[in-house]
Amino acid sequence: MRSADDDLTARARIRNTALELFGAEGVNRVSLRAVASRAGVSHALVLHHFATKEGLRKACDDHVISLVRGGPEADLGDTAGLTAMLEAGAAVRRYLGRAFLDGTPEAAALFDEIVEATGRWLEEGVGEGWVQRSEDPRARTALYVTWLLAPLAFGEHLSRALGVSDVHDMEAMLRFSRAGIEIFTRGVFADERVLTAWDAVEKERGAR
Amino acid sequence: MRSADDDLTARARIRNTALELFGAEGVNRVSLRAVASRAGVSHALVLHHFATKEGLRKACDDHVISLVRGGPEADLGDTAGLTAMLEAGAAVRRYLGRAFLDGTPEAAALFDEIVEATGRWLEEGVGEGWVQRSEDPRARTALYVTWLLAPLAFGEHLSRALGVSDVHDMEAMLRFSRAGIEIFTRGVFADERVLTAWDAVEKERGAR
DNA sequence: CAGTATGCTAACCAAATGGTCAGCCCTGAG
DNA sequence: CTCAGGGCTGACCATTTGGTTAGCATACTG
Numbered sequence: 001m002r003s004a005d006d007d008l009t010a011r012a013r014i015r016n017t018a019l020e021l022f023g024a025e026g027v028n029r030v031s032l033r034a035v036a037s038r039a040g041v042s043h044a045l046v047l048h049h050f051a052t053k054e055g056l057r058k059a060c061d062d063h064v065i066s067l068v069r070g071g072p073e074a075d076l077g078d079t080a081g082l083t084a085m086l087e088a089g090a091a092v093r094r095y096l097g098r099a100f101l102d103g104t105p106e107a108a109a110l111f112d113e114i115v116e117a118t119g120r121w122l123e124e125g126v127g128e129g130w131v132q133r134s135e136d137p138r139a140r141t142a143l144y145v146t147w148l149l150a151p152l153a154f155g156e157h158l159s160r161a162l163g164v165s166d167v168h169d170m171e172a173m174l175r176f177s178r179a180g181i182e183i184f185t186r187g188v189f190a191d192e193r194v195l196t197a198w199d200a201v202e203k204e205r206g207a208r
Numbered sequence: 209m210r211s212a213d214d215d216l217t218a219r220a221r222i223r224n225t226a227l228e229l230f231g232a233e234g235v236n237r238v239s240l241r242a243v244a245s246r247a248g249v250s251h252a253l254v255l256h257h258f259a260t261k262e263g264l265r266k267a268c269d270d271h272v273i274s275l276v277r278g279g280p281e282a283d284l285g286d287t288a289g290l291t292a293m294l295e296a297g298a299a300v301r302r303y304l305g306r307a308f309l310d311g312t313p314e315a316a317a318l319f320d321e322i323v324e325a326t327g328r329w330l331e332e333g334v335g336e337g338w339v340q341r342s343e344d345p346r347a348r349t350a351l352y353v354t355w356l357l358a359p360l361a362f363g364e365h366l367s368r369a370l371g372v373s374d375v376h377d378m379e380a381m382l383r384f385s386r387a388g389i390e391i392f393t394r395g396v397f398a399d400e401r402v403l404t405a406w407d408a409v410e411k412e413r414g415a416r
Numbered sequence: 417c418a419g420t421a422t423g424c425t426a427a428c429c430a431a432a433t434g435g436t437c438a439g440c441c442c443t444g445a446g
Numbered sequence: 447c448t449c450a451g452g453g454c455t456g457a458c459c460a461t462t463t464g465g466t467t468a469g470c471a472t473a474c475t476g
Contacts, residue, residue, distance in 0.1 A: 146362045
């Protein structure tokens, strides 16, 4: 890993280091000096290349997003981004989770983009009959995407619940993606009683 | 709101203010001085009551968790915590989302507790026939809980996708919970082809 | 009344942070 | 060779941060 890094320009090395640290600790818990020292450069060089800390963060955002966008398969359709997320390295995934949570404009744009693509994909599926019709397609799409991305944010807890040591362990990821597809395919509830109950609650709320 | 706060002890007022700010901005982006000034006290008083910033954070954790645990209905079963989350105020929800993301020990314990309760509930449902049988019950439970909590972390993006202005708008929450229950009840996919495709991919991966 | 705990504050402190600046070193062009 | 420009650094700076301390006021208790 370090030997591979040696080939990179200092600028790229700094960005990669920042990506890693930001993803692991959160942007504002990581100082420029920490990034610099871990990248083996002076902290002034970081500013020299990225002007401000915000500039560095944005560079990370752009890099990660380009990785996700221009992934192996150009088409976001198929499994709607999930594959790209799966393929991305652990550091990138961690960073993405933070970015969505911190609500940077770049992350928001990416989210919206994924929602839009997924919306089209689901709609297409409805037309072709392999996706259920929804009573609120827009909400369903948004929630579907949120759920796909949820493990990025809850990875730590998820892995603990599965009894896996490493948060972004590949085996664990495969396991819960499988569980997710199972839910998306067969649902969780075997009959409509929860749905009915919920509708009753809402009706009562409306009457109140 | 402010008039209601006037009745509280300064200690409680500080905690509530911190809860609000921490939830909105993230713990480490909020200074003790910011909390103090917003609560209308000196920053030294904050330390006087909570000793350290970490102490304040822990007090917030404990408070929020006790709110969630000892909610209206003592039994976490039914809708498995979702109701409690719905009933909790926006500030509390925001804070909870941050807490899960920051991975504090208290949040982790709460998560595990919810997973356990939900696991029992789903198992019971399987026994009684109103919950689908799963091929990996543990993974399903973990994912189910993660998905229930996901809106806490992705609220901002979710509301944007729904075209709602306020992140924790009640109407929006009702709308996507309904969409969620719809998915849990009927699934998303109308046939098993995605599941089958996924299994094929994994088999190929295993062969590799 | 004396004494003492408690809520509270102003002033202060050391450390760390993001950012600036002057200048070194090295390569590549004239 | 010269010299210009980019990569890179050490030293410096203002600001903010979490945390400490001494002390004030008020209220309860003997």
